Amino acid sequence: MSTRNRGGQQGIQSIEVGAKLLGVLVEHGAAMMLRDLAAAAGMAPAKAHRYLVSFIRTGMAERLPGSGQYDLGPFALRLGLASLSRVDAVRVAAPVLAELRDEVGETTALAVWGNHGATVVRWEEAQRPVTVNLRTGGVLPLLTSATGRIFAAFLPAAQTRSLVAKELTAAARNPQATGPRSHKQAQTLFAEIRRRRMSRVHGDLIPGVAALSVPVFDSSARLSLVITALGHAGHFDSRWSGPVACALRAAASRLSQRLGASKE
Numbered sequence: 320m321s322t323r324n325r326g327g328q329q330g331i332q333s334i335e336v337g338a339k340l341l342g343v344l345v346e347h348g349a350a351m352m353l354r355d356l357a358a359a360a361g362m363a364p365a366k367a368h369r370y371l372v373s374f375i376r377t378g379m380a381e382r383l384p385g386s387g388q389y390d391l392g393p394f395a396l397r398l399g400l401a402s403l404s405r406v407d408a409v410r411v412a413a414p415v416l417a418e419l420r421d422e423v424g425e426t427t428a429l430a431v432w433g434n435h436g437a438t439v440v441r442w443e444e445a446q447r448p449v450t451v452n453l454r455t456g457g458v459l460p461l462l463t464s465a466t467g468r469i470f471a472a473f474l475p476a477a478q479t480r481s482l483v484a485k486e487l488t489a490a491a492r493n494p495q496a497t498g499p500r501s502h503k504q505a506q507t508l509f510a511e512i513r514r515r516r517m518s519r520v521h522g523d524l525i526p527g528v529a530a531l532s533v534p535v536f537d538s539s540a541r542l543s544l545v546i547t548a549l550g551h552a553g554h555f556d557s558r559w560s561g562p563v564a565c566a567l568r569a570a571a572s573r574l575s576q577r578l579g580a581s582k583e
Contacts, residue, residue: 336362337370341379341395345434350388396456399433400440408543409440411577412535416546417443419570423563425550430459430466432474436482437467437545445550460524462486462498462505465532466547468518472509473534473542497523517564519557529555531564533571538579546571 339360344351347359357367371389374380378394391399412429420427420443429441437459461467461482471479483505490496499505512518521529530549537543548563549555556563 337374340367340370341374341391344380344389344391348435350383350386350390352388356389400456408535408537408574408578412544412546412574413441415570415574416441419443419546419548419566420445423548423566425548425555425563428466428547428549430470430545430547432470432478432542433458437461437464437470439466447550460486462490463496463520463523465518465520465530465549466545468508468512468520469532469534469545470542471505472512472518515559517559517568519559521557522552527552529557531557531567533567535571535574535578536580537575540580543578544574546574 339362340356343356343359351359353364353368353371356371357364360367371380371382375382375392378392378397380389380395381392382389409429409431416427416429424445424447426445427443428439430437430439432438435458439455439457439459442455459467461471461479463486471483484502487500487502487505490498490500499508516534518532519530524530528549529552530547532545532547534542535544535546546567548567558564
């Protein structure tokens, strides 16, 4: 069945109806059971299931083994990443990321704030690659990754509060957890990061891997991107005033200025 909007343009109603399910998954930020997904989209479970079958076939959705919950699929991820890559800030940053890798001789990464949190959108691997199970499209934790800590420190607290609370709860239950273990510790860490305008981890997220991250701001002084350099802890120079840190700060400053931010 087709529909017409006020401008007289013809559309396909079934696509518009089915898109509500994808919209619910995006807004919810996690996998959902069929009954909950259908209810949130305002449709009967049987009807929602028919749409989900087609979405699974096209890669827009997936059904998680074991739990039977539904989530966004691989093609939806590709669409999201393609959209993010078309943002001017990401395009402007891409060559800078490669130049930074060549300058410091370490792997570099670029992240933005996506629907699920701190999301890696570009990755430039050095000649001595870092063995990590994370690549483009991966979402990083806010408390134990250098990238995530920048987002947690510089974004409005309302945007990160639920994720920070979730990670703190998980850390409290895990005696082996690294990073802050209480709200007070987290806020102290974020204040220090804002003061330095840089974050650092040394095996907090991945044993044997160290990283430094810096913020990139836009013309409204809002956090736009995060640039990270990482490498094996044994040879990675993670000093606050070392050559890697200085190169990161310089790259972030250049990018911020190109995005319209005022000089510091």
